[in-house]
Amino acid sequence: MLDDFSKQCTQSKLANLCEQLVNTSKQKFLVNNGNIPKWEGAIEAIKNQPQGRIEYQSPYLKINSKNIDKDQLEYSLKQLMPWRKGPYQIENLSLDSEWRGDMKWDRLIQNIRPLKGRTVLDVGAGNGYFTYLMAITGAKIALGIEPFLLFNYQFQAIRALINNPPNAFILPLRLEDMPNECVFDTVFSMGVLYHQKDHMQHLQQLKNTMADDGELVLETLIIDSKYGDQIIPEDRYARMRNVWCLPSTDTLHDWLEQTRFKNIKLVDVTKTTPEEQRATHWIGGNTQSLKDFLDPNDENLTIEGLPAPKRAIFICNK
Ligand SMILES: C[S@@+](CC[C@H](N)C(=O)[O-])C[C@H]1O[C@@H](n2cnc3c(N)ncnc32)[C@H](O)[C@@H]1O
Numbered sequence: 001m002l003d004d005f006s007k008q009c010t011q012s013k014l015a016n017l018c019e020q021l022v023n024t025s026k027q028k029f030l031v032n033n034g035n036i037p038k039w040e041g042a043i044e045a046i047k048n049q050p051q052g053r054i055e056y057q058s059p060y061l062k063i064n065s066k067n068i069d070k071d072q073l074e075y076s077l078k079q080l081m082p083w084r085k086g087p088y089q090i091e092n093l094s095l096d097s098e099w100r101g102d103m104k105w106d107r108l109i110q111n112i113r114p115l116k117g118r119t120v121l122d123v124g125a126g127n128g129y130f131t132y133l134m135a136i137t138g139a140k141i142a143l144g145i146e147p148f149l150l151f152n153y154q155f156q157a158i159r160a161l162i163n164n165p166p167n168a169f170i171l172p173l174r175l176e177d178m179p180n181e182c183v184f185d186t187v188f189s190m191g192v193l194y195h196q197k198d199h200m201q202h203l204q205q206l207k208n209t210m211a212d213d214g215e216l217v218l219e220t221l222i223i224d225s226k227y228g229d230q231i232i233p234e235d236r237y238a239r240m241r242n243v244w245c246l247p248s249t250d251t252l253h254d255w256l257e258q259t260r261f262k263n264i265k266l267v268d269v270t271k272t273t274p275e276e277q278r279a280t281h282w283i284g285g286n287t288q289s290l291k292d293f294l295d296p297n298d299e300n301l302t303i304e305g306l307p308a309p310k311r312a313i314f315i316c317n318k
Helices: 002-010 015-031 036-046 070-078 101-109 131-137 148-159 199-208 249-258
Strands: 055-057 061-062 087-088 092-093 119-123 142-145 169-173 186-189 210-222 260-271 298-302 312-318
Touching: 002 015, 002 169, 002 260, 036 070, 036 148, 055 131, 061 131, 070 092, 070 298, 101 131, 101 210, 101 260, 101 298, 101 312, 119 131, 119 298, 131 142, 131 169, 131 186, 148 169, 186 199, 199 249, 249 260, 249 312
Parallel strands: 061 087, 119 142, 119 186, 142 169, 186 210
Antiparallel strands: 055 061, 087 092, 210 312, 260 312
C-alpha cells in the first residue's frame, strides 16, 4: 500500500511531502502491537479472494466481485472487528458497520465544492469509508490520516478486494504529524474536534495544511445554545472517555473566526439517531451502541445526564 501511495503521491501536488509521509508511516507501523500478526494474517487470506469494481450504492460502498468464498471472507473480516465505519458490501456479503456513514455523506455532499480534481485530506479517517467516497466522487487524490492501526488494516482489507482501486490512501498519522505545507484543496475533519484537548490548535493545524482559498469541512458534536456556550464533560460523554469540549454552534463559529477562516457557513445540524449508530454483529463482543448510551427515560439526554449527541457541519475557506 505504501508503495502504491508513493507512486501516486509523486504524481500529485503532494510530491514534496511524499518521502516524509512514507517514512513517518513506516515508523508508526513498527509499533509493538500483539494484534498485528492476526490482522496481517486476515489480510493475506483476503488477498486470495476475487477482486471487483467499487462503487457507491447507498448505503453501501459496494464491491462487485464474483464468486467470493463468503464464509471465509466473513471470517477474515471478522478478525478485524470492531467495524465502526461503513457500511460495505462485497458481492452478497453485507458488512453492516456500527455507523451508517452514508447518512453523514448525504448531509454534506450537496454543500461542499465538487471534489473533482481536488487534492483532499481526510483527518481521522477511520477505515476510509469517506476517503474512498472522496476519491470515487472525483478527488485527484484523497489522503486519509488515522492513528489507530486497526482502522489502517481495515482499509487495507477493503483495498485488497478492489480491482483497480481509486486514488484513496490511509496513513497511520495524526494531524500533528503532517508537514506544514499548504497543499490540500479540501480538508475534512469529521468526528475529530471533540477528541482534541486543544481544539484551537486542531483548527490551526487544519488551516496549516490547506491551500489558499481551500475549503474546510468540519463536522463535530455540538450542543443547543440553551445549554450554554460549551460543555466540558467532567467524566465520560455517552460512555466515551476522551470527549473534551462540546461547543454551541455560535461558540464553534467564534472559534473558526478566531482561527481567521473566511465564509463560515453552518450547513447542517442533525441529532444522531439509533438508525445512524446501531449495534450490529460486526462490532464484536461489546454490542452496545447509541441506544445504550442514552438515558432510558429521556432520549434527549445521555446516560450521564448531558445533552444527547447532535452534530453540526460547518464549511469555510482559508
Ligand atoms: C469518531 S472517529 C470519526 C471517523 C470519521 N471521520 C467519521 O466521521 O465517521 C474519530 C477518529 O479520529 C481519529 N483521531 C483522533 N485524534 C486525531 C488526530 N489528532 N489526528 C488524526 N486523527 C485523529 C481517531 O483515531 C478516530 O478514528
